Each structure stands twice: as C-alpha cells, then as structure tokens.
Amino acid sequence: MKILIIDDERSIRNSMKEILSDEGYIVETAENGSDGLAMAAKTHYDVIFCDIKMPGMDGMEVLDKLTEEGSEAAVVMISGHGDIDTAVECIKKGAFDFIQKPLDLNRILITVKNATDKSKLVTQTRMLKKKVYGGERMVGESPAIGHIREIIEKVAPTPARVLITGGNGSGKELVARSLHELSDRASQPYIEVNCAAIPSELIESELFGHEKGSFTSAIKQHKGKFEQADGGTLFLDEIGDMSLAAQAKVLRVLQENKLSRVGSDTDIKVDVRVIAATNKDLRAEIEKGNFREDLYHRISVIVIKVPSLDERKSDIPLLVDYFVDRICTETAMPRKTFSDEAVKLLQERSWKGNIRELRNVVERLLILGDSTITAANVRDYVL
Numbered sequence: 001m002k003i004l005i006i007d008d009e010r011s012i013r014n015s016m017k018e019i020l021s022d023e024g025y026i027v028e029t030a031e032n033g034s035d036g037l038a039m040a041a042k043t044h045y046d047v048i049f050c051d052i053k054m055p056g057m058d059g060m061e062v063l064d065k066l067t068e069e070g071s072e073a074a075v076v077m078i079s080g081h082g083d084i085d086t087a088v089e090c091i092k093k094g095a096f097d098f099i100q101k102p103l104d105l106n107r108i109l110i111t112v113k114n115a116t117d118k119s120k121l122v123t124q125t126r127m128l129k130k131k132v133y134g135g136e137r138m139v140g141e142s143p144a145i146g147h148i149r150e151i152i153e154k155v156a157p158t159p160a161r162v163l164i165t166g167g168n169g170s171g172k173e174l175v176a177r178s179l180h181e182l183s184d185r186a187s188q189p190y191i192e193v194n195c196a197a198i199p200s201e202l203i204e205s206e207l208f209g210h211e212k213g214s215f216t217s218a219i220k221q222h223k224g225k226f227e228q229a230d231g232g233t234l235f236l237d238e239i240g241d242m243s244l245a246a247q248a249k250v251l252r253v254l255q256e257n258k259l260s261r262v263g264s265d266t267d268i269k270v271d272v273r274v275i276a277a278t279n280k281d282l283r284a285e286i287e288k289g290n291f292r293e294d295l296y297h298r299i300s301v302i303v304i305k306v307p308s309l310d311e312r313k314s315d316i317p318l319l320v321d322y323f324v325d326r327i328c329t330e331t332a333m334p335r336k337t338f339s340d341e342a343v344k345l346l347q348e349r350s351w352k353g354n355i356r357e358l359r360n361v362v363e364r365l366l367i368l369g370d371s372t373i374t375a376a377n378v379r380d381y382v383l
Contacts, residue, residue: 001116002026002044006036006062007051007078012103016049019105020112033057037065042212042220045073047096047115052079052086060093067094074115078103138174139322140315144307148175155302156182161254163299164277166306169356172277173237175306179275180233188232193225195246196238203246205262208253214263226259226270233273239299240280240291250274251295274299309351309358316347319355323362336366341375349383 013029030036052059074096087098164172209224258267276299285291369377
C-alpha cells in the first residue's frame with residue numbers, strides 16, 4: 001500500500017512517515033498542497049493524509065482538486081484546529097476521515113486499516129455485481145461440455161497454470177472465468193488482457209506497467225496488468241500473438257514471481273495465477289520460431305481444449321433459449337420463440353464462428369423474424 005502525507009510541518013511529516021513505514025507501508029511526503037497534487041497526478045496512492053491549514057493552497061482546496069480529478073485514494077484530513085463543522089464539511093466533500101492534532105498513533109493505524117478494508121470491499125462488490133449482472137455462463141449438456149466442467153472442478157482449486165485452446169468464439173473466456181470463480185482467489189481481482197488487440201510496442205507497458213517519462217507518451221506512472229491482478233488471476237487471451245520480447249518478460253515473472261516496470265530497475269513482487277488462451281497451435285508456432293518453448297511448458301501445466309460448436313450441436317437448442325432470454329432482458333426487446341423447425345435448421349448448418357456467431361444470429365432473428373421465428377425466417381436471414 002502506498003501513502004502520501006501532505007503537511008507543511010516537517011516534524012509531522014517525518015513522524016508519520018516513520019510510524020507508517022515501520023508498519024510496512026510505502027510512504028512519500030509533500031510539504032504543500034501544490035506539490036502533493038502534482039505527486040498524486042503522477043502516482044497512485046491508496047491513502048492521502050492532508051493537513052487543512054497550510055500556506056498557499058489549503059487542504060480543503062487539495063481535497064476539492066483530488067475529487068475533481070477522480071482520485072480513488074482515501075483522503076484523510078488532519079488539523080490542529082478541528083471542530084465538528086469542519087469535520088462534517090470534509091466528509092461532505094468526499095474525505096474518508098478527519099483526524100485532530102496532536103495525532104494519536106493508534107488512530108492513524110486504525111484509519112489506514114479501515115481505508116484498506118473499504119478499498120477491498122469496493123473491489124469485491126464491483127466484482128460481485130459483475131458476476132450477478134454482467135457475466136455469462138457455460139450452457140450445455142453435451143458430453144463435451146460435461147467433460148470441460150469436470151476438468152474445471154478439479155483444476156480450479158489448485159494453483160496450476162492452465163492453457164485453454166479452441167477456435168474463436170468457442171467460449172475460452174468463460175472457461176477462464178469459471179476457473180477463477182471456483183478458485184480460492186475468487187474474491188481477488190480477475191484481469192483480462194487480449195494480447196492480439198494491443199500493439200506490440202505497447203504490450204510490455206500494458207502487462208508490466210511503466211514509470212513516468214519511460215517513453216514519449218508516459219506522462220504518469222502506470223501499473224501493469226500483472227500488478228493489477230496481484231493476489232488474483234490474470235487471463236492472457238490470444239497469448240500466441242504476443243511478441244517474443246514480451247514472452248521473455250512473462251517467463252521471468254512466472255519463474256521468479258517478480259517484475260520491473262518499463263523504465264525501472266526496481267523489482268516488484270507479485271502473486272498471480274496465469275491462465276492463457278489461444279486459437280493457434282502453439283507447438284507449430286514453436287517450430288516456426290514465433291513462440292518460446294520454455295514459456296509454453298510454463299503455461300501448459302493443464303491444457304483444456306474447448307470444443308467447437310460443430311462438435312456439440314446437441315447444445316444448440318439450450319443455447320438458443322439462453323440467448324433469447326439474455327438478449328431480450330438486456331435490450332427490453334419483445335420476447336419471441338423459435339419453432340422446432342427453425343432450431344433444427346440452426347443445428348444442421350456449420351458454425352465457423354462458434355457460439356459467438358450463434359448469439360449474433362439469434363439476435364438478428366429476434367429483430368427481423370416473426371413473433372414465432374420460423375424455418376423460413378432462418379432461410380431468409382441466416383442460410
């Protein structure tokens with residue numbers, strides 16, 4: 001945890017820094033509001049202690065600026081001239097807490113702990129809402145899907161790294177999320193990275209972070225995905241598209257559980273479970289010199305092959321019903337039903353785009369089809 005202390009009294013800054021550093025926190029100080037704001041703009045702080053009475057920019061102005069800039073830090077206001085009205089005003093303006101001078105050691109430590117607990121609770125609540133309202137689930141009763149579920153149940157509680165293979169749109173992301181949600185890391189961050197969507201020159205910064213000024217557009221310090229996933233799970237989607245340079249750094253993190261940001265020589269310890277996915281044959285990529293064999297062996301302790309939709313066509317009726325419910329709920333679209341003949345036609349065609357393509361087709365038919373979607377609708381708008 002990183003803490004910033006903004007106070008014009010050197011003795012206060014030094015004593016608070018000593019106390020909090022002894023507790024294992026990373027502590028930085030600023031002697032005035034302007035310097036404090038400049039530091040907060042460059043670095044992420046979990047907690048900011050800010051004196052109210054300071055020459056130049058006072059603490060209330062600093063609090064206003066931090067709020068305007070969308071700072072996620074818990075701001076604790078401190079003052080030697082505190083009263084109830086001042087404390088109430090601070091809280092109304094968004095302060096996490098208010099402490100009077102002379103500062104009490106136990107009160108400081110309790111406040112920091114409470115700020116940490118609140119931050120964790122906010123993260124967990126955000127994740128829970130995403131699970132309840134935004135997450136999709138694995139649908140199907142075919143033997144292929146049953147086998148996948150069995151593997152997930154066995155592997156999820158272990159720390160084993162997993163490589164998920166399968167075609168585009170087959171549901172690799174759902175397998176990865178299921179592994180996380182059934183693991184002992186479920187309450188911790190789940191971070192996704194699409195390696196194919198990030199330009200090769202930015203992938204290292206995205207994964208490992210960077211320091212201010214490490215390259216032209218690095219205007220402030222940035223935490224990479226590995227740091228964001230600390231304690232939780234990092235899902236590296238389409239890892240086969242990652243550059244060799246980035247692969248070497250990922251390998252180091254997996255070997256040593258530490259990383260260094262771009263532009264820094266300082267090592268940062270991380271505890272991350274890596275789950276990777278690809279639609280490529282990584283063994284063939286190794287032969288071509290496009291993928292490191294040592295990294296392949298690190299990420300493929302367990303390999304899960306997700307079947308294509310053509311390999312599990314018996315699940316199509318269940319998937320159609322699921323997508324109808326989901327799409328109509330999300331878009332407030334009038335609910336429609338599919339005739340047996342329409343579903344049979346969908347089962348007979350080939351699905352190169354897998355489940356993602358089926359979802360798009362269901363949505364198209366809900367928009368263009370009759371109140372009961374017929375085989376004729378399927379022929380007109382799909383085949």
